[in-house]
Amino acid sequence: MRKLANWHQQHSTGIKINLTEKELSFGQFKSLNFAITIDHLSSFQPTIEQAQAYYFEAIKKGNIKLSWLQQLLREPAKITLTLFGRQHDDQKVSTPMATFNQQIARTSDKNRVNVSSDRFSFYWQQNYQEKAVNQEELANYKVSGILITLDTHTNQTLRSLMDDEQQDNFPETIKELYLKLALTIANPIIEVL
Numbered sequence: 001m002r003k004l005a006n007w008h009q010q011h012s013t014g015i016k017i018n019l020t021e022k023e024l025s026f027g028q029f030k031s032l033n034f035a036i037t038i039d040h041l042s043s044f045q046p047t048i049e050q051a052q053a054y055y056f057e058a059i060k061k062g063n064i065k066l067s068w069l070q071q072l073l074r075e076p077a078k079i080t081l082t083l084f085g086r087q088h089d090d091q092k093v094s095t096p097m098a099t100f101n102q103q104i105a106r107t108s109d110k111n112r113v114n115v116s117s118d119r120f121s122f123y124w125q126q127n128y129q130e131k132a133v134n135q136e137e138l139a140n141y142k143v144s145g146i147l148i149t150l151d152t153h154t155n156q157t158l159r160s161l162m163d164d165e166q167q168d169n170f171p172e173t174i175k176e177l178y179l180k181l182a183l184t185i186a187n188p189i190i191e192v193l
Contacts, residue, residue: 002150002179004051004072005158006170014149015185020086020142024192026096027139031116032081032146034188038104042182048073051177055158058174068161075153077179078103081115082147094126096141101151104181146188150181 001013046054051069058064078101085096098120102113122138123130159170 001181002077002152003157004046004152004177004179005174006176007157007159014147017146017148017188019145019190022143022190024143024190025139026083026085026098026122026135026141026143028192029083029098029117029120029135029143030191030193031114032100032188032190033112033114035110035112035186036079037110037184037186039182039184042180044178044180045077046073046177046179054175054177058171063166063171063174064158065161068158071161072152072154072156072158076104077181078151078153079181079183080147080149080151080155081120082149083120083143084145084147085141086144088125088144091125091127094124096122096138097125097130098122098135098138101155110186148185150179152179 048069051073052059052066055064055069059066081100081102083098087093088095088097098117100115100120102115117135120135121132122135123132125131158174159167162170
């Protein structure tokens with residue numbers, strides 16, 4: 001599930017796989033492979049028109065712009081795969097991370113996803129700010145887990161598109177609209193160097 005309006009606790013419904021016992025470092029990571037099946041009948045991505053009707057009052061008040069909905073929803077949602085380091089939950093600490101965005105296939109068949117490390121973006125994250133690095137710079141840091149989340153194709157929310165003052169004073173009166181993806185992941189395999 002993915003919130004469309006507010007980024008707060010955005011990925012609490014993602015899939016988290018703990019890898020601390022595997023003693024895997026970012027430098028050893030070669031690829032991630034898994035089978036994925038999407039149940040499109042149980043999934044939901046609102047159309048721009050549905051979102052416009054849902055947020056009619058907020059648009060009328062000027063809290064949300066129609067162009068924001070168009071920006072967030074004109075492309076299909078995606079799955080984000082995130083490898084994270086030990087202290088990823090503490091934004092006060094710089095943490096090694098790597099991400100890859102997987103487009104969602106329109107088929108309901110089982111699909112095999114094979115993502116090599118060179119397709120991931122490696123970075124340090126602190127206070128939700130990212131500093132890009134290459135895999136070699138993170139080579140000796142341990143991977144604590146994988147997070148699989150649903151995201152808009154821009155990885156933003158309506159709140160992300162607001163100016164700083166609106167973000168800080170995000171109206172609690174804005175209703176939440178959720179993107180939902182019913183999926184099954186099978187046989188995840190991490191290949192190492």
